[in-house]
Amino acid sequence: MTAPLSAAPLAAAERLRIRSGANSGQTAGLAPGHVQANLAILPADWAGDFLRFCQANPRPCPLLAVSEVGDPRLPTLGHDIDIRTDVPRYRVYREGVLMEGPTDILDLWRDDFVAFLIGCSFSFEEALLADGLPVRHIAMNRNVPMYETNIPCVAAGRFGGTMVVSMRPMVPRDAIRAIQITSRFPSVHGAPVHFGDPAAIGIRDIADPEHGEAVPIEPGEVPVFWACGVTPQVAIRNARPPIAITHSPGAMLITDLLNTHLSVL
Amino acid sequence: MTAPLSAAPLAAAERLRIRSGANSGQTAGLAPGHVQANLAILPADWAGDFLRFCQANPRPCPLLAVSEVGDPRLPTLGHDIDIRTDVPRYRVYREGVLMEGPTDILDLWRDDFVAFLIGCSFSFEEALLADGLPVRHIAMNRNVPMYETNIPCVAAGRFGGTMVVSMRPMVPRDAIRAIQITSRFPSVHGAPVHFGDPAAIGIRDIADPEHGEAVPIEPGEVPVFWACGVTPQVAIRNARPPIAITHSPGAMLITDLLNTHLSVL
Incomplete structure (x- = not known):
């Protein structure tokens, strides 16, 4: 930096x-x-x-x-x-x-x-909160829900695997604003990698995250997914x-x- | 300008x-x-x-x-x-x-x-195409589909009414990129105002736009909605x-x- x-x-x-x-x-x-x-x-x-x-x-x-x-x-x-x-x-x-x-x-x-x-992601969550956007797991005092996906990482030598993502549910209007805000922070995961249908990125069960704790998705909200820093731990387990x-x-x-x-x- | x-x-x-x-x-x-x-x-x-x-x-x-x-x-x-x-x-x-x-x-x-x-929106569509993002109605040589919504405009004197939006279907990954690109162009409508469920902004029938021509939404795509320059014509009709x-x-x-x-x- x-x-x-x-x-x-x-x-x-x-x-x-x-x-x-x-x-x-x-x-x-x-x-x-x-x-x-x-x-x-x-x-x-x-x-x-x-x-x-x-x-x-x-x-x-x-x-x-x-x-x-x-x-x-x-x-x-x-x-x-x-x-x-x-x-x-x-x-x-x-x-x-x-x-x-x-x-x-x-x-x-x-x-x-x-x-x-x-x-x-703590860094960009602070920016979301500062902009008045709600962050569900913080409001509920829980760890962020994290999911294994089928999004492939680029392999390098002995390291490879699939991406882990964190999820924050938002109404679309807030999700658009969150995309703008997190795009400014490429060194802390940047913009989301996906929103909406969890199955489209190979998530097994949105109610049962592989890491962290589940949070409810309210009517009118969509799950928004960011690349997660747990991904390297998966690559280490694989390597x-x-x-x-x-x-x-x-x-x-x-x-x-x-x-x-x-x-x- | x-x-x-x-x-x-x-x-x-x-x-x-x-x-x-x-x-x-x-x-x-x-x-x-x-x-x-x-x-x-x-x-x-x-x-x-x-x-x-x-x-x-x-x-x-x-x-x-x-x-x-x-x-x-x-x-x-x-x-x-x-x-x-x-x-x-x-x-x-x-x-x-x-x-x-x-x-x-x-x-x-x-x-x-x-x-x-x-x-x-021609201005930001050019930026989307330049970034390699597909724009369905252009690919199909149709006018963009436009919809009346229930999103209220701020009234000013005798002018008021609801917002008209244009719609471009995209997979979420492309929609996230399109949000980034169009955010750079606030003088030509800027970022989308909504994506996903059309009913959430009062759209009657996504297959039957009030202006322009319908385009298909393929599996895995979501409709993405931008504020539209037809809105002032609605305000003029009302005034x-x-x-x-x-x-x-x-x-x-x-x-x-x-x-x-x-x-x-």
């Missing part, structure tokens, strides 16, 4: 609380206005393929930053970030299988690890690297970047 | 053909790249209300230019335009009733007439001024402006 990075005491304070163990849960609503990010950590010999996978699939995998090999700092996202401690809860995958859920990865860190930070570490869904890295600075317009 | 006005020999040549009587029909596809405009002419004592009606309803009635009282020229739209002769076919309304369809209005012109030129002159649908004023110059982004 080329957005200017300035002191962000709110974000830094939340990271310190997380680092100290005082928050091992969700980050939704913390440090309002600041970009939160999805995390994927891979060994260097898998990082090239994964970087190409993200580059080829910018809607689900918009890269905000990539660390130096073995370096847990992310200076373009925050002055003092240590990716080994600053996420509330991690997921450790071995051979593509989720094995552990630690609150830090100090003991697991290796000098060949590369950290990938990927944009998160089965010896080790990979991600954040736990909803427990994101809080950065010093401002959401408004991600807007391209 | 503040777009720069430069010599437009293609547009000027088409206007001369129209002025000479060699073209008294449609203007679709003529002088590619150039803005075409809807026309409404009213006596000065009705023009203030109509101007306020357009200002209050920019989606259906985006004003490109307003003439000086009694002056048939439109110097911001083209160096040599004479609005009395440069539209292929006119419609003359008396007390809100369509009475005549002349090919010029030299004998009808009055020194208290004011001409209003309103943006036309019943002693005389009002419009263009005949599809027989537009060809201006020297370039469609690309209307884009705000």
Whole structure:
């Protein structure tokens, strides 16, 4: 990201609380206005393929930053970030299988690890709310519903698979406005990839999301679907690297970047 | 409009053909790249209300230019335009009733007439086609289907009524792209006002448009609705001024402006 990075005491304070163990849960609503990010950590010999996978699939995998090999700092996202401690809860995958859920990865860190930070829909949801658009799962205090689809990702080396999408129900007038707003935020998934008929993108049952929690779709509303940052976790499960570490869904890295600075317009 | 006005020999040549009587029909596809405009002419004592009606309803009635009282020229739209002769076919309304369809209005012109030129969807359709998006009625060589809705316009003095919309069927992926593209063109109706269920905006029968010609909606497509420049004709019929002159649908004023110059982004 080329957005200017300035002191962000709110974000830094939340990271310190997380680092100290005082928050091992969700980050939704913390440090309002600041970009939160999805995390994927891979060994260097898998990082090239994964970087190409993200580059080829910018809607689900918009890269905000990539660390130096073995370096847990992310200076373009925050002055003092240590990716080994600053996420509330991690997921450790071995051979593509989720094995552990630690609150830090100090003991697991290796000098060949590369950290990938990927944009998160929290950023555009803040823009939707600021425009007066209702966001159902936030109003209901639920995690956003997420669905496996049949939309193919572009494969890159050992990484490939299908796209995961998040869903927000809206009346068409609001959906049109939401398309305009989210189009300004390509680094946090951008415009929707679909609206309307769930079966058209291979969704099995709109009432039973594979990730997150279901929300009701009221009469006159249509489901609107955005590419989702859970997609890289599916690609990691498919690729089965010896080790990979991600954040736990909803427990994101809080950065010093401002959401408004991600807007391209 | 503040777009720069430069010599437009293609547009000027088409206007001369129209002025000479060699073209008294449609203007679709003529002088590619150039803005075409809807026309409404009213006596000065009705023009203030109509101007306020357009200002209050920019989606259906985006004003490109307003003439000086009694002056048939439109110097911001083209160096040599004479609005009395440069539209292929006119419609003359008396007390809100369509009475005549002349090919010029030299004998009808009055020194208290004011001409209003309103943006036309031809401009954004060109941008859709340039982006590779299919436009059904163009592919079928038909006039766009237009529908009366229950969407209220903001009333202004004696002018009021409901919105007329045009419809283009698209798969959702293309509709999302079309929303992005047309959002850049607020002076030619801008983003859609609705998609999906026609009954939600009071459309009686999607297969039987009140204006233009029906087009099929294929499986997987949804109808997408844009505010339409026929809306002011409905307002004129409702207001019943002693005389009002419009263009005949599809027989537009060809201006020297370039469609690309209307884009705000």
